């Protein structure tokens with residue numbers, strides 16, 4: 835699935851990074867960096883947990 839982030843909604847609280855650090859990372863300036871554009875079989879469950887954890891509903895998945 836394709837991973838989308840609405841950076842205007844993101845408040846850089848790193849909850850997604852805690853759930854799926856292989857995909858989400860805050861840089862030195864606290865801006866969220868998306869390290870992958872698509873989920874893999876290995877990370878899809880953790881990415882879904884990141885989507886659920888985001889209090890701003892900034893992350894979405896598309897088929």
Ligand code: SF4
Nearest residue numbers: 844845847848850888
């Ligand atoms: S959990 Fe949501 S608000 Fe927090 S850093 Fe990730 S995308 Fe941004």
